[in-house]
Amino acid sequence: xxxxxxxxxxxxxxxxxxxxxxxxxxxxxxxxxxxxxxxxxxxxxxxxxxxxxxxxxxxxxxxxxxxxxxxxxxxxxxxxxxxxxxxxxxxxxxxxxxxxxxxxxxxxxxxxxxxxxxxxxxxxxxxxxxxxxxxxxxxxxxxxxxxxxxxxxxxxxxxxxxxxxxxxxxxxxxxxxxxxxxxxxxxxxxxxxxxxxxxxxxxxxxxxxxxxxxxxxxxxxxxxxxxxxxxxxxxxxxxxxxxxxxxxxxxxxxxx
Amino acid sequence: xxxxxxxxxxxxxxxxxxxxxxxxxxxxxxxxxxxxxxxxxxxxxxxxxxxxxxxxxxxxxxxxxxxxxxxxxxxxxxxxxxxxxxxxxxxxxxxxxxxxxxxxxxxxxxxxxxxxxxxxxxxxxxxxxxxxxxxxxxxxxxxxxxxxxxxxxxxxxxxxxxxxxxxxxxxxxxxxxxxxxxxxxxxxxxxxxxxxxxxxxxxxxxxxxxxxxxxxxxxxxxxxxxxxxxxxxxxxxxxxxxxxxxxxxxxxxxxxxxxxxxxxxxxxxxxx
Numbered sequence: 001x002x003x004x005x006x007x008x009x010x011x012x013x014x015x016x017x018x019x020x021x022x023x024x025x026x027x028x029x030x031x032x033x034x035x036x037x038x039x040x041x042x043x044x045x046x047x048x049x050x051x052x053x054x055x056x057x058x059x060x061x062x063x064x065x066x067x068x069x070x071x072x073x074x075x076x077x078x079x080x081x082x083x084x085x086x087x088x089x090x091x092x093x094x095x096x097x098x099x100x101x102x103x104x105x106x107x108x109x110x111x112x113x114x115x116x117x118x119x120x121x122x123x124x125x126x127x128x129x130x131x132x133x134x135x136x137x138x139x140x141x142x143x144x145x146x147x148x149x150x151x152x153x154x155x156x157x158x159x160x161x162x163x164x165x166x167x168x169x170x171x172x173x174x175x176x177x178x179x180x181x182x183x184x185x186x187x188x189x190x191x192x193x194x195x196x197x198x199x200x201x202x203x204x205x206x207x208x209x210x211x212x213x214x215x216x217x218x219x220x221x222x223x224x225x226x227x228x229x230x231x232x233x234x235x236x237x238x239x240x241x242x243x244x245x246x247x248x249x250x251x252x253x254x255x256x
Numbered sequence: 257x258x259x260x261x262x263x264x265x266x267x268x269x270x271x272x273x274x275x276x277x278x279x280x281x282x283x284x285x286x287x288x289x290x291x292x293x294x295x296x297x298x299x300x301x302x303x304x305x306x307x308x309x310x311x312x313x314x315x316x317x318x319x320x321x322x323x324x325x326x327x328x329x330x331x332x333x334x335x336x337x338x339x340x341x342x343x344x345x346x347x348x349x350x351x352x353x354x355x356x357x358x359x360x361x362x363x364x365x366x367x368x369x370x371x372x373x374x375x376x377x378x379x380x381x382x383x384x385x386x387x388x389x390x391x392x393x394x395x396x397x398x399x400x401x402x403x404x405x406x407x408x409x410x411x412x413x414x415x416x417x418x419x420x421x422x423x424x425x426x427x428x429x430x431x432x433x434x435x436x437x438x439x440x441x442x443x444x445x446x447x448x449x450x451x452x453x454x455x456x457x458x459x460x461x462x463x464x465x466x467x468x469x470x471x472x473x474x475x476x477x478x479x480x481x482x483x484x485x486x487x488x489x490x491x492x493x494x495x496x497x498x499x500x501x502x503x504x505x506x507x508x509x510x511x512x513x514x515x516x517x518x519x520x521x522x523x524x525x526x527x528x
Binding site for chain 2: 020022023027052053056059060061062063077081084085088089091093094095096097098099100101104107108109111112113114138154
């Protein structure tokens, strides 16, 4: 139960018995979790596990069938305009207008989020995320890795307190991906931001996340620190844990 | 509360940001700019020359100088106004940017206002050169209608927005599979609103439908002005009253479809 996992520290995101049922079937079947302010949590699960729908409900893009989700105290999607300017997200499945330059796109989003000193903020992000060389190039002309960095810059424009990341290092070469992870870590610590990270990159989750929620068929299958999960499943990597959960091996072993 | 405040009822700052975004888009493509002028110009020239020809053979049309050109120019306000609204909206779908916007502090009403502003901007880019061509080729001065033109314009653009808002809701709810509606829906207005002929031409039962549409009053009003030299303020007021109903229904429909899109998850899946 949610009350059991609630602790005294303030919570940034609280999902309580969250359900989303589409005509095609159950996407999320009653998940509850609370993410403390300043925490970084990995959301794992195979395709169709319900990760994207859960994140969409947190963002207010999808209305839950039942249950509630609160972000910084505001119920989503009903009270979303109280908090949308304090959160942001990045996903490789959502793009920015191709014909606008990177600078134009970032300027428009900075205005939408009410960012002060827009030029300075864009210059700052361009420096941090190494965008300066292509700031005035059309977004559609960028490589996949450059687009991911631009999406990340958009996600950080308003210095969000809650950051939702869906595959933040997809399409990045190992060096750049490692560098982005370092940047996210620093950002979280410096801003005390709450980060929810959906990823298929287990090494990334292991490195960044202090807690991992594993979903399967719309339900939370497990929820603990990476170290505790490794110990419980008797594995040495999160990838092995993920495969155990995905293939139902934890049940087999428990039965044995 | 400042203009930038996310909790402000309607933020002019965010509306300006969206207009800026569409302006960047428009000026980045000269073929799109040319397209805004091309079709209205072709249509105006075709109807203008037809009117010249008919006027030579019929004294009524000789007296009713400019009704065809006037009709085609006013029709373009209606058609291009809706198209300008819908195309700006579709740009978000095509570029898969909708989730970025829906996740931002931008409110639906601000989004709609920015689309309305862009529909006027796109319309003016197309209409001003074409109206000047009408003077050059046929001596037809649209601006000679004076205040009547303002009344015609206001009523037609209101209808175009109402239809554009509703169609955008349908596309939002059903994805790009419903895109064709944005390009074709206004053509049902072409025969029913009696753009080129009086309402009296229609069969009796169809006239009821015609009079339920605001643009019908505008086109009747235009003929009264150009043929009888009378400005029918009563027609404009009736059109305006109907437009309030249309606009309210379009906006209500959009919000219902947006809520439905949130329920069925289609804001995440903006493809077909």
